[in-house]
Amino acid sequence: QQEVLNRATTTTTTAQMPDVLQPVTQERLDSSWRNTADWLSANGSYAQTRYYPGAQINKGNVSRLKPAFIFQTALNESMETAPVVVDGIMFITTSFDHVYALDAATGREFWHYTHKMGQIITFCCGPNNRGVAVSGGRLFLGTLDSKLIALDAKTGNLLWETQIGDPDLGYSETMAPVVVDDKVLIGTNGGEYGIRGFVKAFDVGTGKPLWTFYTIPETGQEGVWATKDATGRDLHRDIDAEKKQLADKGGDFYKTLGGGVWMTPAIDRATNTAIFAVGNPSPDLYGAIRPGDNLYTDSLVAIDLNTGQYKWHYQYIPHDVWDLDAVSPPILIDVRGPDGQMIPGVIEAGKTGHVYVHDRKTGHLIRFSEAMIPQENMWTLPTPEGARMLPGANGGVEWSPMAFSPKTRLAYAANLHQPMTYQVEETPYPGGSKLWLGGAFKVIPSEAQWGKLVAVNVDTGKIAWSFKTDQPLIGGVLATAGGLVFNGEGNGYFRAFDAATGKKLWEFQCGAGVNAPATSYMLNGKQYVAVAAGGNTQLDYKRGNAIIVFALP
Ligand SMILES: O=C(O)c1cc(C(=O)O)c2c(n1)C(=O)C(=O)c1cc(C(=O)O)[nH]c1-2
Numbered sequence: 267q268q269e270v271l272n273r274a275t276t277t278t279t280t281a282q283m284p285d286v287l288q289p290v291t292q293e294r295l296d297s298s299w300r301n302t303a304d305w306l307s308a309n310g311s312y313a314q315t316r317y318y319p320g321a322q323i324n325k326g327n328v329s330r331l332k333p334a335f336i337f338q339t340a341l342n343e344s345m346e347t348a349p350v351v352v353d354g355i356m357f358i359t360t361s362f363d364h365v366y367a368l369d370a371a372t373g374r375e376f377w378h379y380t381h382k383m384g385q386i387i388t389f390c391c392g393p394n395n396r397g398v399a400v401s402g403g404r405l406f407l408g409t410l411d412s413k414l415i416a417l418d419a420k421t422g423n424l425l426w427e428t429q430i431g432d433p434d435l436g437y438s439e440t441m442a443p444v445v446v447d448d449k450v451l452i453g454t455n456g457g458e459y460g461i462r463g464f465v466k467a468f469d470v471g472t473g474k475p476l477w478t479f480y481t482i483p484e485t486g487q488e489g490v491w492a493t494k495d496a497t498g499r500d501l502h503r504d505i506d507a508e509k510k511q512l513a514d515k516g517g518d519f520y521k522t523l524g525g526g527v528w529m530t531p532a533i534d535r536a537t538n539t540a541i542f543a544v545g546n547p548s549p550d551l552y553g554a555i556r557p558g559d560n561l562y563t564d565s566l567v568a569i570d571l572n573t574g575q576y577k578w579h580y581q582y583i584p585h586d587v588w589d590l591d592a593v594s595p596p597i598l599i600d601v602r603g604p605d606g607q608m609i610p611g612v613i614e615a616g617k618t619g620h621v622y623v624h625d626r627k628t629g630h631l632i633r634f635s636e637a638m639i640p641q642e643n644m645w646t647l648p649t650p651e652g653a654r655m656l657p658g659a660n661g662g663v664e665w666s667p668m669a670f671s672p673k674t675r676l677a678y679a680a681n682l683h684q685p686m687t688y689q690v691e692e693t694p695y696p697g698g699s700k701l702w703l704g705g706a707f708k709v710i711p712s713e714a715q716w717g718k719l720v721a722v723n724v725d726t727g728k729i730a731w732s733f734k735t736d737q738p739l740i741g742g743v744l745a746t747a748g749g750l751v752f753n754g755e756g757n758g759y760f761r762a763f764d765a766a767t768g769k770k771l772w773e774f775q776c777g778a779g780v781n782a783p784a785t786s787y788m789l790n791g792k793q794y795v796a797v798a799a800g801g802n803t804q805l806d807y808k809r810g811n812a813i814i815v816f817a818l819p
């Protein structure tokens with residue numbers, strides 16, 4: 267919880283926006299994956315491949331890439347925003363939920379929106395915001411005081427706002443929403459506060475709630491009493507003790523079982539399905555008071571877009587006691603199925619350090635990748651003294667969105683190696699919006715930390731190449747038809763790699779942590795690559811306030 271400066275909702279107009287914005291129609295959203303002019307949503311398209319289909323900037327010329335402009339916001343705090351670009355206008359967000367509209371060719375500011383923050387805001391890992399969704403002439407933003415707001419894209423004026431969850435109970439928003447037809451979809455964070463997670467749909471025109479899917483079912487959260495994780499390793503559960511606890515104490519704890527959805531769902535238009543990753547159960551480390559598999563925490567879940575009805579789920583870690591959220595945004599691509607044929611698939615990268623490949627129709631796990639970072643002592647249970655297990659509670663792959671290139675058929679994942687001990691402490695639900703970990707995960711200071719950008723062949727699960735970095739990676743990846751992969755590091759380096767080989771082709775020192783996913787677009791015949799350099803709270807990387815936009819000279 268933190269007192270915040272945003273005392274009033276204001277929109278400051280800095281310069282008149284030229285009359286360039288065309289409505290973002292459903293047709294534009296559906297075809298955004300092949301649109302080289304715009305970048306219409308945080309992860310580029312409903313499939314969330316983060317693949318830019320233009321090739322002006324490519325392997326042959328990327329070494330000449332230079333900043334075209336630098337835009338500085340008024341907030342020196344972690345930046346996770348994915349710049350969204352519509353008809354030459356860029357929309358970015360900052361920590362504490364400010365929004366800016368800029369000229370995407372020059373960085374000239376048109377307007378600046380400040381959200382009036384409620385009295386109570388709760389966030390585990392920084393006052394972050396990961397970007398806007400756009401539809402029609404509107405922008406949609408989730409806020410730390412758990413509101414969904416709609417802005418007029420041209421003026422930055424507030425059109426409506428609606429309460430998503432109760433901030434007094436730890437509900438909060440960091441993710442970019444997604445819009446499809448007449449609905450805005452958004453989940454919630456709060457997995458470290460004893461929330462009951464959900465995805466909700468709201469009417470784009472009015473903000474009226476349409477449906478809610480709870481990630482924690484009222485009955486049946488105990489699942490199948492699974493003894494193994496997705497990779498077949500023993501979870502060391504005491505199933506008898508858990509069953510006894512459930513019989514003695516009942517299942518009322520579903521109300522505080524966590525299961526946040528804090529990254530953007532993928533949308534399968536062909537089957538009218540939303541697919542998203544569900545985070546850790548609450549309390550994170552103290553599992554004894556929440557017997558059962560804790561469905562649908564640490565799962566990939568598919569629901570019907572019209573009704574919010576459950577379709578399928580796949581749980582990676584039943585009864586997680588390590589805070590290993592499923593979180594990075596799912597990517598919809600065709601994958602090689604069990605019989606060798608290509609089928610609609612969905613891939614997801616976990617804090618566990620694997621990329622998981624699923625059948626999109628059933629959720630069935632087809633394969634998982636080699637471990638991208640060291641795994642040791644899995645699944646050692648947390649102890650009162652603290653037990654060492656790798657990966658640590660940040661992963662593996664954090665929220666950092668992967669990219670996928672259809673040319674290389676590689677998925678690119680930003681990984682952390684951060685050894686930790688896991689300590690458990692009996693802690694009843696503290697109520698309100700108080701942090702509820704049920705213990706602690708602690709970095710082991712004597713052990714080296716580092717990062718790894720890893721390219722995974724989704725058809726075999728094999729690692730094609732990797733690039734080791736000095737610091738654990740958090741922020742996400744962009745792939746392009748120019749045969750490039752872009753990724754940044756907390757020490758300020760923003761880099762381009764050969765997508766096929768992993769050879770480093772270019773780097774630029776941005777002056778603050780590059781811990782946000784880059785985006786790309788084309789304006790007046792010029793391709794640009796935009797990325798935020800504002801550091802990261804969770805890993806305490808150097809803060810800044812810049813959006814840096816690159817182009818060829
Ligand atoms: O379970 C949750 O609801 C939740 C939410 C968030 C968030 O919204 O930022 C993070 C986490 N968990 C988390 O476990 C975590 O490691 C993390 C890192 C970050 C970040 O922005 O760098 N957010 C979060």
Ligand SMILES: [Ca+2]
Nearest residue numbers: 457545546591
């Ligand atoms: Ca979490």
